[in-house]
Amino acid sequence: MNGNYGWGLPIQASTFAKEIDLGIYAIHGIMFAIFILWSVFFVYLLVRYRARPGVPSEHWETGTLQSMIPDLIVLGIEICLILFYALPAWSRIKMTVPPEGKSNVVEIVAEQFAWTVHYPGADAKFGRSNAALVDAQNPAGLDAADDAGKDDVVTVNELHIPLGKPTVVYLSSKDVIHSLFIPEFRVKQDAMPGMKIPVWFEPTLTGKFEIGCAQLCGIAHSIMRADVFVHTPEEYEKWLAAQHPQTQPY
């Protein structure tokens, strides 16, 4: 074990991590069982029916339905997985997003090779941003003329979120496709230029977690990483209050 990571799946740190892992473990169990049973049968056939002098081969057939038993078993397992696991879980995790009023909302813009996080601040409203305004001091390109942006905070390669409620991320990209990957949260979503895609997760542990990029995005793809800091709600408020709003002069 090395912090949150070891030889198996990383620790579970979001509400749906358990659900995703359940699927991974169950499917691997099924796969393993099928493979072992199948292999035993296979080896048995090879030994039992090896060529021996004086023993001719014999023609062997069964009814069509009987021959399809293995196929039907697999089909049955798959139907169960679809109905009782994939459809319900997918609809909870990916097809629905928690209401914004009850969530912590941020925007993340990916670029070669960094993650810029934009927090709406106390007013819960994102200020206007404009790619033309981007520079080293203003990585999100916030427009100072917009009042909604007055209290907005921007961080680069750090995502700070509170425990106890879901976080909704509006994910986009400035240049090429990236993919937001947080192993401990079992979160992955491509950041598609020209689209703003909602991703959500609710952390269950405080601490520091890793963000990686999961889509080839150029020569520094492997070092395009960031950290997630999950704070208790009080600490999060403190952290937010201590940040200097992006568009305010020092």
Add this chain to the structure above:
Amino acid sequence: MTHHDSHHGHGPDDFISKYVFSVDHKVIGLQYLITSLLFLLFGFILIMVLRWQLAYPDQPIPFIGNLILGSTGGVVTPELYNQLGAMHGTIMIFLGVVPLGVAAFGNYVLPLQIGAPDMAFPRLNMMSYWIYLPGGLLMLSSFIMPGGAAQSGWTSYPPLSIINPGQTVWLLAMVLIITSSLLGSINFLVTTLNMRAEGMSLMRMPIFVWAQFVTAVLLLLAFPPLEAASILQLMDRVAGTSFYLPAGLVVNGEALKVSGGGQPLLWQHLFWFLAHPEVYVLILPAMGICAEIIANNTRKPLFGYKELVGSMMFIGGMSFVVWAHHMFLSGMSASLGNFFLVTTMIISVPSVAVLTCLVYSLKGGSIRFTTAMLFALAFLPMFGIGGLTGLPLGITVTDIYLHDTYYVIGHFHYVVVTGSIIALMAGVYHWFPKWFGRKMSEGLGKLHFWTTIVCMNGIFFPMFITGLAGQQRRLYDPTAQLHNLTTQPLNVVSSVFAWLLFLAQLPFIWNFFRSIWHGEKVGDNPWEATTLEWACPSPPPHGNFEKPPKVYRGPYEYNVGKKAAWVPQHVAEVKA
């Protein structure tokens, strides 16, 4: 009919039209065989270099490093790494396995198996090879061009592929390669439908012919969208269009000067509309080869001939409606994911059926463990692992975690390497006597088999573990991220086995070339096989059969009706 005459009797005598610009399907088949094996070797060398960087990030390659990478002192740079990855995938798939499985084996074996004197369009056949070869060479030449080779993955997702260097040549080469494939597939379809010998009804065709037939349908229908898509991408690069580029892109702090209005997702849909059927193009010929070898070496008919044919047709049809299972997390509508989840689960059933039929075929057999048979048998469990590990990737929810990790790399290499490549090896050992009238050494063959199987599992099995631990694919330096540190030793294991796999191929290369000239001489039908390719001389002369064969029975009459141990398809009466 002069066209017909040219098939029979003597072929051309001069070297150029006999061996270079040949219209004989057998010569073209061998041209494809040698060329695609060389491309496979090249793609393999690329990945051996890449694997050094994965095992020992940022360290110079010892001994040969300075030789091959002089300018960097033997260190693999990130640019080179991405070129190696993209070109490995491209070369292995489009220049290696597909031409080997379809064009090499199909060309040589299919006309013989249906009793035809040649392909339906011999000149088209020649043209197909002579477009493939320049396409392949153009692809390789990109390594020495300014900007280097393509470095945006074999999937070439825009916008990256449009702003990265190297992509233009990749696209041009792809257009040539696809064109060659299209010409070939038309030829295979017409040949199968029109050139069968008398009595060779569709349901008497060997499974290999069926596999090639379905494959040709897939190539014919799936490749045109990619050809069009590639030309659009080429336009985006060289003509300033923006089919795949939305407005407002900012690259490196500078606004990209494009009109916008395009959609990167469009490329993904068009690409995977080809590339999913493509995986069946990689695997169907392999299944066909294994079926032939298993029937022959169990000395009994295949189990469930009709089920095999039906399953392959079903796979072929379904393979056109599963493509977006590669795009569950691409930003495509999440509810669309459900549709592709269901189709993906459906298509796995006929694949299970094929495997089941092949395993049941062993029952009751009198199994001969020739080298070809060992490879064909190994295909079954290994392809099984490849198929099973596709399950958590096809289930939307578990794919959230596994998508774009090494788990995927492990999964599809079990399919294409321990599946397709193993089966193609089986085919080489099986049909070698037909090609050259001599056998390959069985001793060296078995050495090759066991070492290859061990090494392949040593390479690819650890990838499941690194993948489950979260290691993403296409990472120049996995150790740059915390979650990959624990499993880093497994990257070393994979790499060492990859280099050993190379050593394991040396006996094969030696065996292959030595046996062409010095192998044990064998008759026309050394394996006592029933299908038509064994009814003509080894190697078959120009025009193949002395007189057009007539077919009286199904393809695998071994020990049927207790009359004789085996009855070839072209034999009319069996004396009791």
